[in-house]
Amino acid sequence: MKSAVVVFPGINRERDMARTLKLVSGTEPSMVWHADTALPAGTDLVVVPGGFSYGDYLRCGAIAARAPIMDAVRAHAGRGGLVLGVCNGFQILCESGLLPGVLMRNAALRFICKDVYLRVERSDTPFTRGYNAGQVIRVPLAHGEGNYVADSETVARLEGDGRVAFRYVAPDGKLDPRWNINGATNAIAGILSERGNVLGLMPHPENHVEGAIGPTDGRGLFAGLTQHFAKVA
Amino acid sequence: MIPNEPPITAALVAEHGLKPDEYQRILDLIGREPSFTELGIFSAMWNEHCSYKSSKVHLRNLPTKAPWVIQGPGENAGVIDIGDGLAVVFKMESHNHPSYIEPYQGAATGVGGILRDVFTMGARPIACLNALSFGDPDHPKTRHLVSGVVAGVGGYGNSFGVPTVGGQVRFHTRYDGNNLVNAMAVGLAEKDKIFYAAASGVGMPIVYLGSKTGRDGIHGASMASAEFGEGAEEKRPTVQVGDPFSEKLLLEACLEIMAKGCVIAIQDMGAAGLTCSAVEMGAKGNLGVDLELDRVPCRETGMSAYEMMLSESQERMLMVLKPEKEAEAEAIFKKWGLDFAIVGHTTPSKRFIVKHAGDVMADLPIKELGDEAPVYDRPYVETPKKPALKAASVTPPMRVPDALEKLIGTPDLCSKRWVWEQYDHVILGNTVQRPGGDAAVVRIEDGPKALALTVDVTPRYCEADPYEGGKQAVAEAWRNITAVGGKPLAITDNLNFGNPEKPEIMGQLVGCVRGIAEACKALDFPVVSGNVSLYNETQGRGILPTPSIGGVGLLDDFTRSATLAFKAAGETVLLIGETQGWLGQSLYLRDVCGREEGAPPPVDLIEERENGDILRTLIGEGLVSAAHDVSDGGLLVAIAEMAMASGIGATLVAAPEDTPAHAFWFGEDQARYVVTVPADRAEAVMQRVHEASVPVHRIGVTSGETIVIPGERPIAIKVLADRFEGWLPAYMSGAA
Numbered sequence: 001m002k003s004a005v006v007v008f009p010g011i012n013r014e015r016d017m018a019r020t021l022k023l024v025s026g027t028e029p030s031m032v033w034h035a036d037t038a039l040p041a042g043t044d045l046v047v048v049p050g051g052f053s054y055g056d057y058l059r060c061g062a063i064a065a066r067a068p069i070m071d072a073v074r075a076h077a078g079r080g081g082l083v084l085g086v087c088n089g090f091q092i093l094c095e096s097g098l099l100p101g102v103l104m105r106n107a108a109l110r111f112i113c114k115d116v117y118l119r120v121e122r123s124d125t126p127f128t129r130g131y132n133a134g135q136v137i138r139v140p141l142a143h144g145e146g147n148y149v150a151d152s153e154t155v156a157r158l159e160g161d162g163r164v165a166f167r168y169v170a171p172d173g174k175l176d177p178r179w180n181i182n183g184a185t186n187a188i189a190g191i192l193s194e195r196g197n198v199l200g201l202m203p204h205p206e207n208h209v210e211g212a213i214g215p216t217d218g219r220g221l222f223a224g225l226t227q228h229f230a231k232v233a
Numbered sequence: 234m235i236p237n238e239p240p241i242t243a244a245l246v247a248e249h250g251l252k253p254d255e256y257q258r259i260l261d262l263i264g265r266e267p268s269f270t271e272l273g274i275f276s277a278m279w280n281e282h283c284s285y286k287s288s289k290v291h292l293r294n295l296p297t298k299a300p301w302v303i304q305g306p307g308e309n310a311g312v313i314d315i316g317d318g319l320a321v322v323f324k325m326e327s328h329n330h331p332s333y334i335e336p337y338q339g340a341a342t343g344v345g346g347i348l349r350d351v352f353t354m355g356a357r358p359i360a361c362l363n364a365l366s367f368g369d370p371d372h373p374k375t376r377h378l379v380s381g382v383v384a385g386v387g388g389y390g391n392s393f394g395v396p397t398v399g400g401q402v403r404f405h406t407r408y409d410g411n412n413l414v415n416a417m418a419v420g421l422a423e424k425d426k427i428f429y430a431a432a433s434g435v436g437m438p439i440v441y442l443g444s445k446t447g448r449d450g451i452h453g454a455s456m457a458s459a460e461f462g463e464g465a466e467e468k469r470p471t472v473q474v475g476d477p478f479s480e481k482l483l484l485e486a487c488l489e490i491m492a493k494g495c496v497i498a499i500q501d502m503g504a505a506g507l508t509c510s511a512v513e514m515g516a517k518g519n520l521g522v523d524l525e526l527d528r529v530p531c532r533e534t535g536m537s538a539y540e541m542m543l544s545e546s547q548e549r550m551l552m553v554l555k556p557e558k559e560a561e562a563e564a565i566f567k568k569w570g571l572d573f574a575i576v577g578h579t580t581p582s583k584r585f586i587v588k589h590a591g592d593v594m595a596d597l598p599i600k601e602l603g604d605e606a607p608v609y610d611r612p613y614v615e616t617p618k619k620p621a622l623k624a625a626s627v628t629p630p631m632r633v634p635d636a637l638e639k640l641i642g643t644p645d646l647c648s649k650r651w652v653w654e655q656y657d658h659v660i661l662g663n664t665v666q667r668p669g670g671d672a673a674v675v676r677i678e679d680g681p682k683a684l685a686l687t688v689d690v691t692p693r694y695c696e697a698d699p700y701e702g703g704k705q706a707v708a709e710a711w712r713n714i715t716a717v718g719g720k721p722l723a724i725t726d727n728l729n730f731g732n733p734e735k736p737e738i739m740g741q742l743v744g745c746v747r748g749i750a751e752a753c754k755a756l757d758f759p760v761v762s763g764n765v766s767l768y769n770e771t772q773g774r775g776i777l778p779t780p781s782i783g784g785v786g787l788l789d790d791f792t793r794s795a796t797l798a799f800k801a802a803g804e805t806v807l808l809i810g811e812t813q814g815w816l817g818q819s820l821y822l823r824d825v826c827g828r829e830e831g832a833p834p835p836v837d838l839i840e841e842r843e844n845g846d847i848l849r850t851l852i853g854e855g856l857v858s859a860a861h862d863v864s865d866g867g868l869l870v871a872i873a874e875m876a877m878a879s880g881i882g883a884t885l886v887a888a889p890e891d892t893p894a895h896a897f898w899f900g901e902d903q904a905r906y907v908v909t910v911p912a913d914r915a916e917a918v919m920q921r922v923h924e925a926s927v928p929v930h931r932i933g934v935t936s937g938e939t940i941v942i943p944g945e946r947p948i949a950i951k952v953l954a955d956r957f958e959g960w961l962p963a964y965m966s967g968a969a
Contacts, residue, residue, distance in 0.1 A: 009570060010478045012394025016662045052392040055478025111387050113657045142391065142657040207659045212792050213676065214665075 001229035003029040003045040006073065008064045011051035011088065013204065020206040021047070024222035034067040039076060044229050046073050050087030050142075050204060060103060060145050061091030070096050082126055082225070083198040087143055090190070090200030099193055099200045100158070101150030103143075107183025111144040115215070116181050116203060118189050119169040121162070125192060127199040128165055130224025136173045137217035139203045141181065146202035148184035148191070155185055166190035166201055241266055249276035250459060255607055262601055270538045270587060270594040274602070276452075277505035277543055278512060281767050284606035287733040288765045291746045295760045296753045301722060302761055303427065309350040309501060310420075311761025312427055313723050315787050319677065320424040321684065322356035325364075325417035325727040325783040327766035331472040332414040333461070336381025340414045341389040341475035345547055347418040348393060349501040352484050353550065355428040355491050356420025359661060360675045361390050363400040363416045364688045364727070364781040365652075368409030370644050370964055375404070378412050379652075380965065385475075386416065387655040392477035393484070396664050397656035398673035400688050401781075404644040410461060410771025415727040417688060417783040421677065428491060430500040430510075432518035432553045432579050437497060439511070439522065439577040440559075442486070442566060443549040444479045446507070447532035450545025460732055460770040479548040479571070486569040487550065493565070495558035502549040508542045510551040511577070512585055515599045521580035522599060526589040530572040538587060538594035553579065613739035616699050622817035622831030624896035629826075633898055634948045636825045637869050637940075640899070642956030643824045644964070646866050651961040665791045669878070671716040671862050672786070674794045683791035685719030687784045691865065692777035694833035697818050699741045699778055703748020704836040708903060709864055710784030711756050715845040716862040716906060718794045718852035719786030721756065726763040726782055731775020733767045741778040742767075749780060755838035758784070795852045795908075797861035798878035799935045804858060805915035806883055806933040809922060810844045810905030812868065814896025820866045821899035833901075840904045847925040848906050856910060856918055863905040869898035869940075871907050872933075876940055877954045885933035887943040898942075909935060 003021050007014050014031065021029045029047070030040045039046060053064035064070070070092075077083045077098055085093035093099045106112055115138050120131040131137065150158070158164055166189040170176040180187040182202070190201025205218030239245065246256045249272055259267055259275050267275065281287060297305035303320055304312035310324035328343025348358050363386055368375045379402075390397045395418070432439075450473035490496060498518065500510040507529070515522035526541050536544075554562055559575075566573040580586075585602060587595040629636070640646055653668040665683055666674035672687040689709040695702030707724065714721040726749060731738040753759055769776040788794055816822050817831025851857050859879075863871045876882050888897035910918045915931065922929040939947035 009482055010392070012392070012481060013660060016660065019662060051394060052478060052481075055392065055476070057478065110384070111391055111655045111657075113391075113659065114654050140659045142659060144391075204659070207662050210662070212665075212680070213662065 001025045001027055001044050001226050002042050003047055004032045004039050004043045005029045005047045005049055006032050006034065006069055008034040008053035008067060010053045010055050011049055013050035013087065017047055017049040017206045020209050020222055023209060024219060025226040032069060034069050037068050037072060039072050043076065044082065045225060046076055046081065046083045048085040048089030048092050050089055053088055053092060061088060061095035064092045065095035074098065077198050080195060080197050084127065085200040086204060086206065087202055090202055091145065093198060093200045098198050099191055100154045101148055103145050104147040104149045105145050106147050112181060113140065113142040115140050117169050117171050117179060118166040118203060119173050121164050121167060125165065125196050126225060126228035127221060128224060129228060130220030134173065136169060136171065138215050139205050139208045139218050141203040143202055146182040146184065148188040150185065158191055159186065163192040164188050165192050165199055239269060241269065241272060250280055251276055255279060258607060262605060263597060268594060270542060271597060273539045273543050274508050274595055274597065277508045278602050279606045283505050283509055285765055286607050287609050287611050287767060288728065288742060289608050290610045291743055294746065295750050297759050297761065299757060299759045302759055303424065305761050306763055308429060309353045311723065311725060312354065313761060313785065314424055315682065318424050320422050320427060321419060321785060322351050322354045322422055323417065323419040323725055323785055324350050324762035325415055325725040325781060326350065326764040327727050327729060328414045328416065329411060329729060329766050329769055332382055333412050335472040336378050337385040337388065338472050338474050340382040340385030342473045342547055343414050343416045344386055344389040345475045345477065345480050346503050347416045348395065348480065349503065351418045351420035352487055353428065353499050353501040354422065355426050356422035357488060358395045358418050358420045359663065360419045360673065360686055361395050361397040361417065362686055362688045362783060363414065364690065365400065365402045366408045366413035366779060367404050368412060369406035370404050372409045376965060382412065382414055383652050383655050389475050389477045391657040393481050394660055396658045396660045398658050398664055398675060399668050399686055402649045402652055405777055407777045410774065411769040411776050413729050413776065413779055415781045417725060419684065419686060419785065428496055428499050430498055430513050430517050432498045432514040432520050434497065435520065435579055435581045437553045437579045438556055438559060438575045439579065440552045440554050441529060441574045441576045442552060443483045443571055444476060444546060445530040445532040445572055446541055446544050447546045448536065448540055448544060449473050451540060451543045460768045462772060473545045473547050476548050482569045482571055483548055483550060486566050486571055490562045490565050493561060495554055495562040496552055497555055498553040500551050502551060504545065506543065506545050512599055512602050514551060514553060515579065515585060516603050521582035521584045522577055523580050523586045524577040524588065526587060528574050528576045530574050538589035542587065611733055611739045612736045613743050614736045615740045616744055619697050619832045624814045624816050624893050624900065627816050627822065627826060629895040631825065632945060633894055633942060634945050636821065636895065636899065637873060637948055638952060638956055639825055640820060640866050640870060641873055641953050642960045644960065645820060646870060647960040648958045649961065650958060651965060665794060666717060666796060670797055671713040672719065674717055674788065674791055676791050681790040681792065683788040683794065685714040685717045685786035685788060687713040688781055689713060690779055690781045692779045693818050693829065695741065695745055695778040695780065697833045699744025700748040701833050701835055702778065703745035703780055704752040704838065705833065705903065706780055706782045707749050707752035707756065707758060708836050708838065708841045710782045711758055711841065712845055712862040714784050714786030715849050716795065716860045718849060719788045720849065721758050721784055721786040723759050723761045724753065724782050724784050726760055726780060728763065728765045729769055729776060729779040729781065730767050731770045738775055745778055745780045752838055756842060793853060793855060795857060795860040797859055797875050799875050799881040799909055800858040802881055802936045803912055804909040804935045805912050805931060806935060807908050807910060807919065808868065808905060808930045808932045809848055809908060809927060811928045812892065812897060812900060812902050812905065814892045814900035815902045816896050816900050819899060819901045821895065834903050836903045843925060844904045844906065844927050847922055847927050848908065851918060851921065856914065857908040858911065859909040861907050863907060867899040867901050873940060873953050875907060876950050877957055880938065880950060881935050882937040882939045882950055883933045883935050884941040
């Protein structure tokens with residue numbers, strides 16, 4: 001799997017992401033600078049990592065969405081290429097028009113860093129094939145603005161088309177407002193694009209991949225992607 | 234030659250925080266009246282915050298050397314060797330005064346400043362910690378301050394991208410008008426690639442990097458060198474505004490140009506901004522500095538030399554570059570979108586010359602600016618010793634289970650989850666032990682080595698007996714590192730006190746420093762960096778003496794670190810160390826009995842060392858399943874914390890006959906740890922501890938979901954956990 005991690009000024013989880021991609025897929029990703037206009041030839045997967053691109057000063061992801069490299073990312077997605085956005089990356093993909101909706105401030109109006117439980121809603125996508133549908137995974141999140149909001153029509157379409165990939169749930173897998181950590185609409189933690197080739201999610205699976213450090217539930221996402229490209233190739 | 238507008242009057246001198254005799258010293262030094270800009274420069278260099286004039290004579294007694302110390306106090310941060318060609322760079326610094334006036338920005342820039350100190354030396358920050366002290370929860374400002382400070386600490390660290398892995402939060406009415414924000418940063422560097430402040434070479438370009446200079450933070454350091462009177466809020470313009478985004482860019486750009494070999498010397502612009510950084514670079518290198526202020530990137534037009542020299546705008550650096558690398562360095566900074574300007578050069582003259590708009594605004598002897606700052610051996614009176622409180626004289630107002638349930642939900646002992654969940658503590662993927670344990674454990678790169686990090690101090694002990702309190706702060710940091718299995722290496726100290734011009738306050742400082750020095754010597758735990766914050770007083774009322782100790786230790790293998798949670802039912806619970814039942818200055822005495830009395834528990838440093846060394850050995854050999862140091866709240870609170878972390882309870886033995894039960898369970902005797910071991914190994918482990926001549930007692934067995942003490946009702950872990958986790962969120966939402 002040939003992956004490219006996009007680096008905007010102020011992004012700060014690019015090292016975590018690169019390390020995990022290397023660890024799980026065995027291949028070092030390319031780091032792509034925001035001012036570049038092209039992705040490395042043969043890129044399979046584009047990852048927009050977490051952080052605070054441009055300080056999140058205007059609106060999370062709004063400035064990064066207009067960076068030169070994003071045209072290349074949009075083109076890659078347009079060709080059906082895979083794009084993964086995590087945390088600030090999810091916000092950037094929403095602002096770029098690659099995913100619908102927006103991430104608002106957490107309902108409690110505070111930054112939250114803690115492990116949460118996600119239910120994997122489907123396992124038939126390149127991003128989630130490493131999991132079973134209905135499986136509950138434990139991954140950390142760290143954000144101040146992860147409260148997913150879209151107009152009711154969009155939400156209905158997302159739900160109807162099965163484009164909700166991950167949902168915040170209680171440890172037993174049941175929906176529970178107490179476990180919907182940021183107050184997201186329908187407890188949405190991650191969504192897919194219409195063609196299913198773009199995934200955005202707020203939590204950080206890349207931080208839960210090493211048994212020696214903690215839980216490894218994040219590994220499935222990267223292992224699944226690696227398998228996907230091994231098969232494609 | 235030097236334009237003097239406005240004229241220097243006695244009132245103007247006083248406004249600059251300079252005493253008449255200090256002003257006379259300036260006149261004697263330069264042989265003429267200073268210009269307005271020069272007066273500003275002197276006030277910046279000679280205030281308490283920058284010159285350490287009241288504490289210097291005492292700080293000299295701190296041990297600062299060990300074979301693993303690469304750089305002790307005096308640089309931006311301390312540096313220690315951790316083997317494998319790597320060094321750890323760390324320091325703690327206060328941002329108390331600004332955080333009271335403007336909690337979010339005050340705290341945020343505190344974090345920003347300490348991060349800059351660390352990466353200035355060429356280290357990539359890998360962890361932050363902090364120690365926060367707030368006023369009485371019932372004080373009308375406390376909630377606002379907690380909310381703002383925590384958001385500010387998180388806002389900066391989270392955005393910058395460093396995990397905030399540990400700290401302390403306490404409440405006491407003596408912090409009502411002066412909350413404390415002590416921020417610590419820890420970075421990792423290659424041992425032979427540490428960068429220092431001393432300039433070298435004549436005619437070398439001095440480069441200004443980072444954000445533009447604005448009118449914020451002017452006189453920030455002077456503000457932090459005075460007491461608050463009425464209307465402290467009016468000092469808001471002296472508080473800087475943080476920009477973590479710029480700081481992150483500055484970090485990446487600095488590390489990149491350092492890696493490219495462009496840098497001769499580097500100094501961050503912290504307190505007293507351009508003045509302090511330029512003077513330090515020159516003075517340390519025995520060189521003069523010429524500054525051309527017309528080239529300083531400014532955020533606003535029409536800034537005077539005075540304003541530029543005293544601005545504390547954040548996220549700025551000063552560097553001496555290798556001339557041949559100038560273009561390369563500039564390209565890197567442009568790439569990161571940061572300002573880059575050559576604002577001066579080094580000279581052989583040992584003068585500090587500041588030019589602006591064709592005029593020489595300052596022309597001062599550079600060495601003397603720092604070296605000739607006044608040093609005071611201020612008069613002090615030792616804090617009178619308090620008599621030890623006899624446990625028998627304390628009548629327990631309630632049963633032991635009731636006292637535990639009360640204590641565990643008090644502001645000082647309750648869970649600080651509400652705070653640390655606002656800090657990103659998992660970024661970088663190396664946090665092995667998250668907040669909530671004895672010490673945070675952070676893996677170094679891909680391991681197996683890891684750092685154990687902690688911040689500790691018990692201000693009520695320091696107030697009652699500064700010497701013992703100083704010792705205890707160091708011992709507790711050492712103990713917390715030991716309890717996770719780390720070898721304690723060095724500390725950074727952040728000494729927070731009231732007005733040093735009062736002999737009683739000075740007595741606290743002197744006593745604490747003496748105690749810290751004693752403990753550091755006995756435990757081989759030298760001080761490599763630090764900061765002093767005085768004048769933490771409002772309308773004549775000072776804070777509790779609060780010498781925060783930030784400790785750094787090393788684990789050879791992070792997979793062997795110990796955690797405090799019980800691991801399984803049926804394991805033997807052991808208590809290492811001796812228990813007499815010391816109730817003086819205990820939380821039990823204060824929060825259950827409503828009395829703040831007696832001498833604090835004495836710290837026997839030989840005992841500390843022996844008890845800790847054997848525990849570390851046991852952990853290293855994988856013989857114990859859980860370990861926790863006994864501190865605030867005593868033995869039963871330690872056990873409760875181990876139970877709550879796991880959901881597993883314990884059936885305990887009765888208190889020994891010669892010790893009153895409440896004193897046994899809640900006394901705060903030092904040098905103690907609770908550990909668990911599988912039952913079949915208990916005898917062998919106890920034997921090992923005995924062989925080290927360390928007392929160890931079997932105090933129970935892990936079991937069930939309650940804590941059971943003979944003759945008392947069982948205490949449900951669930952009830953404890955609800956109280957433990959409940960108070961702070963309820964308080965912050967206005968319900969408690």
